[in-house]
């Protein structure tokens with residue numbers, strides 16, 4: 024079977040590489056010629072652990088290629104995975120124009136039966152639109168099927184998530200399409216759940232929104248802990264011991280960001296409201312998440328009183344560790360708030376500074392980018408931990424304290440051990456615990 028993967032963003036690139044690793048012949052297709060050239064030379068446009076090694080391996084094997092000839096990619100494939108972006112509109116709904124464009128393109132080059140698989144996160148009922156579009160624009164009655172196979176990979180562990188997924192959801196409406204998709208995942212047969220297409224589409228949005236709500240829930244409990252002697256880390260641990268709840272995604276802190284949760288919660292809210300369903304539960308989760316930065320900035324103010332002309336170091340800019348992605352990162356709001364208050368910022372992140380410089384160029388005066396955590400702490404009146412990269416667990420806090428103007432540490436991810444940092448002489452605050 025020959026597979027085409029349309030789109031070489033996060034999902035598309037990992038899918039193309041992963042399917043080649045499963046042993047299939049794959050062409051990754053994208054109209055961005057520069058990107059295709061870059062990826063074809065073995066360079067990944069995103070930072071993702073393990074991706075470049077696997078890309079190089081599969082390019083070398085001859086199973087994987089990348090092309091900007093989209094028509095050829097369609098003609099030479101039996102299955103087409105659609106992995107183009109579905110960015111949010113201002114009203115929260117998803118912009119489906121790239122999916123529509125790819126559907127028309129597939130229609131124009133359809134030269135035999137193919138299965139068109141939605142892999143990007145799309146609103147329920149999208150498959151009907153893809154089907155209608157291909158039917159409208161194809162030149163003959165060439166048969167095709169549409170299927171849904173949502174992707175659940177997480178940034179930072181995307182390769183492992185793709186190669187070793189918890190579940191593979193396959194939404195189909197014909198046996199022919201089902202058999203072809205099951206063959207693709209032959210090595211993971213026991214993890215496949217077959218559903219109809221609407222169900223598969225909804226599973227993705229429902230999962231991400233549930234996880235986002237779980238995070239907002241623990242952040243709500245953190246607010247409650249702040250007002251009592253309870254410790255949110257232990258509350259989360261105690262709750263998580265119940266297998267019905269589970270311990271994952273109960274980390275309180277600055278809340279969720281990234282390219283998926285904020286967008287998917289909004290999209291599902293919009294989908295539900297359009298269908299006449301009361302979606303206030305999701306709206307409330309979103310509101311709690313939006314409050315996190317304000318709660319955090321209040322902590323900074325409680326420590327420094329006036330922020331104008333104070334020097335503040337920030338550790339961690341990406342929306343979560345192990346990625347250079349800053350989309351919807353809480354750090355953006357933290358930086359904006361602090362700059363609005365007149366603070367001077369010293370920023371450090373192991374991977375994300377390049378992207379952040381595009382948004383907040385370093386002027387060396389109000390915003391300085393640093394080459395290490397110690398440099399970010401230099402002369403600072405307070406040091407803020409915004410993203411919990413592993414390397415920050417190892418930092419030499421004694422040295423950090425020596426270079427700071429005031430040893431104030433404010434931990435937005437509850438990463439440090441309160442007694443240990445206080446024993447070093449830091450004034451330490453965190454979220455939902457003392």
Ligand code: UDX
Pocket residue numbers: 174175176177178179231234238271272273274275276277278279280281282283284342343
């Ligand atoms: C998510 C889903 O996990 C994945 O299945 C889907 O395919 C894409 O969206 P991702 O956005 O890469 O993946 O990151 P994830 O690890 O889920 O974290 C999302 C956000 O939630 C991050 O900002 C993270 O910091 C935050 N988070 C996560 C918490 O605040 N607390 C937690 O306990 C867990």
